[in-house]
Amino acid sequence: MATFTKGVTPSTEKYDGSSLRVLIVHTRWNYEVVEALVRGATETMTSEYNVKSENISIQSVSGSYELPFATQSLIGASRMNVQSSQSFDVVICIGVLIKGSTMHFEYIAEAVSQGIMRVSLDSGVPIVFGVLTCLNDEQALERAGLGDKESKHNHGIDWGRCAVEMGVKNTRWMTGVI
Numbered sequence: 001m002a003t004f005t006k007g008v009t010p011s012t013e014k015y016d017g018s019s020l021r022v023l024i025v026h027t028r029w030n031y032e033v034v035e036a037l038v039r040g041a042t043e044t045m046t047s048e049y050n051v052k053s054e055n056i057s058i059q060s061v062s063g064s065y066e067l068p069f070a071t072q073s074l075i076g077a078s079r080m081n082v083q084s085s086q087s088f089d090v091v092i093c094i095g096v097l098i099k100g101s102t103m104h105f106e107y108i109a110e111a112v113s114q115g116i117m118r119v120s121l122d123s124g125v126p127i128v129f130g131v132l133t134c135l136n137d138e139q140a141l142e143r144a145g146l147g148d149k150e151s152k153h154n155h156g157i158d159w160g161r162c163a164v165e166m167g168v169k170n171t172r173w174m175t176g177v178i
């Protein structure tokens with residue numbers, strides 16, 4: 001059977017993230033997993049793309065359902081600062097939803113994904129969807145690079161790379177450079 005490379009193929013362009021201002025909004029539900037994802041994203045952005053640590057703002061909320069509203073508010077607040085350089089070039093929303101025994105998971109997952117997309121399109125700020133929607137604990141651990149499965153991979157790394165690419169590209173596009 002034909003096979004293919006799973007996951008994202010890295011861009012051929014080496015992006016310079018040294019002038020990017022990044023916001024990470026993360027949840028405190030399933031925090032051990034969230035913390036690993038946040039670390040994966042921040043370490044990737046600073047080590048691979050020269051994003052300055054002082055240009056990465058990190059905010060937390062209770063759960064994933066709060067991510068869209070908090071992100072909308074934080075983008076708005078950043079634009080109220082006198083220096084326009086205070087506004088964010090890109091946002092990463094990070095959360096971990098784990099299915100329980102009711103339909104709560106399905107309702108939150110749908111609301112959060114639609115909400116984050118709406119905030120991104122309405123604000124014109126690229127927002128990386130970093131919310132794991134897992135059916136069990138093992139899926140969450142594996143996708144944060146935790147646990148003992150050989151296939152484990154920290155998706156925060158991918159989200160950090162995506163954030164730098166979208167931040168750099170959107171900054172160009174906003175000035176008419178295609």
Ligand SMILES: Nc1c(NC[C@H](O)[C@H](O)[C@H](O)CO)[nH]c(=O)[nH]c1=O
Nearest residue numbers: 027029062063064065095096097098
């Ligand atoms: N069960 C999970 C939640 N639930 C909480 C909601 O996200 C929200 O904070 C609450 O309904 C109050 O508005 N959140 C997660 O991020 N992960 C879960 O597994």
Ligand SMILES: CC(=O)[C@@H](O)COP(=O)(O)O
Nearest residue numbers: 098099100101102104105
């Ligand atoms: C994603 C959730 O809200 C879920 O963890 C809640 O669990 P339950 O469906 O058993 O109430």
